[in-house]
Every structure is written in C-alpha cells, then in structure tokens.
Amino acid sequence: MPLAYVLNPLDRRANDRPDAQWIAGQRQRPDAKLVRIAGDQTLIAAGRLLTANAPSGGLTVFLGLDRSGTPWFACRTEETEGLRDLRSLAMEEALPPEELGILAQARSLIQWHERRNFCSNCAHTLEIADAGYRRHCAGCGMDHFPRTDPVVIIVVRHGRRVLLGRQKAWKPGMYSALAGFVEPGETIEDAARREVFEEAGIRVGEVRYVASQPWPFLSNLMIGLIGEALTSEITLDTNELEEARWFEESEARQMVERTHPEGLYAANPMAIAHGLVKTALAG
Template identity: 75%
Template sequence: MPPAYVLNRLDRRANDRSRPDWIAELRQHPEARLVRISGEATLMQHGQLVTTWSDAEDASVFLGLDAEGRPWFACQTAETPDLRDLRSLALEEALPPEELGILAQARSILQWHDRRRYCSNCAGRLEIADAGYRRHCPGCGMNHFPRTDPVVIMVVRHARGILLGRQAAWKPGMYSALAGFVEPGETIEDAARREVFEEAGVRVGSVRYVSSQPWPFPSNLMIGLVGEALSQEITRDAAELEDARWFSREETLLMLARRHPDGLYAANPYAIAHELITAAITDWPT
C-alpha cells in the first residue's frame, strides 16, 4: 500500500481549464462528480464519498476527468455530522487510494481559495479564473496562483543505526523522520542537511531521493530522502523535538512491526516517513 494521497488518476486537463465554455459544458455532464470539503474533512455517507451532483451547490474548482470521462469538481460545504477527517480516512484505509488522492487535491486548492480572497498587491477583491486554478485582480491586473510548500523529510543512517525523533504532541511511543520546510534559495539536499543539524546536531553528507507525498495540511509536498551521517553525537533542539536517538536495524524492524518491547513504534504506514524508514533499512550496509 503506497502512502496516503499519492495516487490520483484524474486527468487534470490544465490546458483546457481556461476555456469557460468547456468547463460550463462539463458542469452539465449527467455523471459529474462533486467532492465536498469542510476544513480538513470531507462529506461521507454509508462509508462512501458523497459525490452526486446537486443543483443547489456551486462547484468552485475543476479537478479533472476520471478514466470513464466523468468530470470531478470540488466545493466547500457546511459542517454536518457526516464529515470525516482526511487523516482518519487515510489511517483507517477507509477509502480507495485513488479517492484519497482526489481529496488531497480538492482540500489543497480549496484552502488556498480561503486564504487568497484579496490581492496582496493592491488589496482589491480577487476573481476566480481558470476553473479555480487562478485568481485575477481586476484592479491592478495581477494574477495569483495556488502554492505548494516543499518540505524535506529525511531518515539519516550511520553505522550505529538510523536517526529518528519525536515531537511532544505526538502519541506516546511514536518516532519518525526529521523534517522541515525548504527555504528560499536553498536546494533540497542542503535543506535536509540544515534541518537535521538544527534539530539534532548531526552533520549529513550524501543525500538520495526516495519518493514524495502530497500532504494537504494545508498544501505541502513532502520530499522523502535518505541521508548518510557524518557525525554521531546528538544535540537536540528541545523546542523542536522531545527526543532524538539512534535505533539499530533490529530495533527499527520491531518498531515497524509494532513489537518493540518498550512500546515504541515507527510512523504510521500512511505517512511517507514509514516508507523512508523501510527504505533506509532495506539496503542497510553489512
């Protein structure tokens, strides 16, 4: 099972989103689908997404076409008892992976609209354009586009083990990869080295890419890496981490299987950190 939110089979048809007539025609499609988002939750009934179209609702964003040619849209919805949190849906594997990917796309773009109603250049009211993928300011002519914030997340290896940490807010016993935002003018590799040194005081040399994961909280791209440590001593930043330590390969396998004698466990399988930990120990040097 891949990490959550990774699979999304929709054809986004980015080159056609600027055609209002084409989008209007899709809105009239007899099998059009509509995803409803409220904060970090989506509307579900009887264990399934509520995707049937309602003439009373405004589909503000076009998501794409599925394999059957049905158009998918997204809109905001009011809070109701039938809302389910996107994180819980991923953790419980309550939906097919492809539907979780659609929800990630919908949640990310809709939260951007919530935060981008006025022009940052002239403070004028923005208009929605390109089926939801652009906001235009009629006052100064400036265009605004959805943003995705890159985050590096890395498991660091050394002869003595792999470096994992935990934050105080996490559930007791859970350890995960270290992570942080890429800063302006910074490479992915340097961002990972900086974050590990800032949080744990460990120097990192070579870095290799493993995979990525959209993370719609609110709209991040997790860039998964494995790095090789140049130093061993840990100097923990107490403001960032409650604990950081080296775990042996044997301990790590027990944590992945949730059989560690001290009740410690690795990040949940729906998170990319779980995949990175597995990747780091799969080709462990012998």
C-alpha cells in the same frame, strides 16, 4: 497499508480548464461529481466519497476527469452532519486510495481559495479564473496561483543505525523522520542537511531522493530522502524536538513492524516517514 494521498487518477486537463465554455460543458454533465469539503473534513457513504451531482453556485473548482471521462469538481460545504476527517479516513483505509488522492487535491485547493480573497500586492478583491487554478486581480493585474509548500523529510543513517526523533505533541511511542520546510534559495539537499543539523546537531553528507507525498494539511509536498551521517553526536534543539535518537537496525525494524517491546513505533504506515525507515533499513 499504502501511502495515503499519492494515487490521484485524475487528468487535470490543464490545457482545457482555462476555457470557460469547456468547463461549463463539464459542469452540466449529469455524471459530474462534486466533492464537498469542510475544513479537514468531507462526506462519505459506504466506503466511497459521497459526491453531489450538480456543482453549486458557490466556490467550486475543477479537479479533473477520471479514467472513464467523468468530470470531478470540489466545493466548500456548510454541512455539519456526517463529516469525516481526512486523516482518519487515511488511517482507517476507509476509502479507495484513488479517492484519498482526489480528496488531497480538493482539500488543498479549497483551502487555498478560502484564504485568498484579496490581492497580496494591492488588497483588491480577487476573481477566480481557470476553473480554480488562478485568481486574478483586476486592481493591479497580478495573477495568483495555488501553492504547495515543499517539505524535506529525511531518515539519516550512520552505519547500521537510523536517526529518528519525536515531538512532544505526538502520541506516546511514536518516532519519525526529521522534517522541515525548504527555504527560498535552497536546494532540497541543502534544506535536509540544514534541518538535521538544526534539530539534532548531526552533519549529513550524501542525500538521496526516495519518493514524495502530497500532505493536504494545509498544502505541503513531503519530499522523502535518505541521508548519510558524517557525525554521530546528537545535540538536540528542544524547541523542535522532545528527543532524537540513533536506533539500531534491529530495534528500528521492530518499530516498523510494531513488535517493539516498549511499544515504540516508526510513524504511521500512511505517512512517508514510515516507508523511508523501511527503505533505509533495506539498505
């Protein structure tokens, strides 16, 4: 199973989208596609996104042009029939990977607009600008831009062992990489070291970047890392985790391959944590 949400084929045309006339031209094209979003859900049919043709008059944002030059938009829908959840669509590989990528962009953008009606500086109502990539305040002049929140996610190694943890709410048997939000004024590496120390009491030295994954619940960017432990004694933060454990390489491999005798497994293959454990095991 490929990593979900990472293959977005759209050219976002950031230089063209502030041009209202250009956007209006794209909207009027008969081949324009509109992705409809309701919370974490969307509409699909026959293994593809079920897109409408004409962008509605409501909240609509421009996503980009696909490889054949077709414009894609997204809007919020009030439909309640036939909706499918974004996580299940990824886990079941119910859509082409490129469409999951488009969906991640659409869901995060629509969600940002739904929660950004008023200026955080002066409480004036905000206007949508740049085809959905800016909200402008006529009250104080401030511009607001769609945000994405960086999250570090790290598999720590100690010799031939890897550190994985689990939260109480997770399905039985699932373990994953430790993760947390990057704080203001912090490097990615320091955020990862801080998170591992807070959650498991392990000091981490070298940290290496591996890959990233947009995670549209709500609008996170998962920054995948591998770290080398300087200490090995675990002190668990029970507010964050139910358990954190060192797994021997052989056991962790069974967890990746879903052959563990007790049914333990290393995250879902659609999530970056799974790939990080694989990378950590490969050396």
